[in-house]
Amino acid sequence: MVLPARHTATAVDKKVLSPLVTWLKLKVDGVKEFSFIPGQFINLEVADGTYRSYSICNDAVGEPFVELAAITGRPGLGANFINSLKIGASAGFIGPSGRYFYRKQGRKNLVFVATSTGIAPFIPMLGTALEDPFVESVVLIFGVRDMEDVFFEEKFKKFLEMSPKFKYFICLSGVTDGLKPPFFANRVTFCLPDFVADSTDFYLCGNTAMIRDCSDIINKAGLKDFAIYTEAFNPNL
Secondary structure, three states: OOOOEEEEEEEEEEEEEOOEEEEEEEEEEOOOOOOOOOOOOOEEEEOEEEEEEEEEOOOOOOOOEEEEEEEEEOOHHHHHHHHHOHHHHOOEEEEEEEOOOOOOOOOEEEEEEEEHHHHHOOOHHHHHOOOOOOOEEEEEEEEEEEEHHOOOHHHHHHHHHHHHOOEEEEEEEOOOOOOOOOOEOOHHHHHHHHHHOOOOEEEEOOOHHHHHHHHHHOOOOOOOOEEEEEEEEEOOO
16 A cells, blocks of 8 residues: 655645635645646645645646645634745645545546535546546536635636536525526525436535535435445535
């Protein structure tokens, strides 16, 4: 068994994506390519010997970078570290780690459901899925509370340009009306039933309540050919 490697990296870019979320880009020192399986995460050292886990949200594999989407709008060791990290400063991490990843040669239809920064591992997973000739359709259902909390939509639009197989829907749980597709005034469980069908792999990543509710919807549909892959994500501040 190969243990995850320890790396040092340099902060090369950082951007506030929403009141809660910050995107961070690290250049991994001493490598031409940082290899990872789409869906994996790193453990970022946020204090001496203290780590926080963040999914890798790179658009592509094969580069010497690690991109993260972290909740920084609430106080915590990880949030404080990323908020204070200056461009050009060093950071240490261990990784990649994790067994949550895209399964090639699965079923022909894919449905990804994420809430908040649970979307992070889906960014490289979606790109990989759209390049898979075996896959016929890829649906993303992304949930946040309000319009100001939406992030990564520019990436979703790129996936639309990349392949006609892709569709996305953004559910706003804190909004009651006045929205037009791809936005919906409801939770992700509102959109999910339209895509519960046989020959489908379901990837769920987010808070445990969402995963439970979505899993119940899928399991109660009486499908014969499906699989559910879950990653419970509760903010580790």
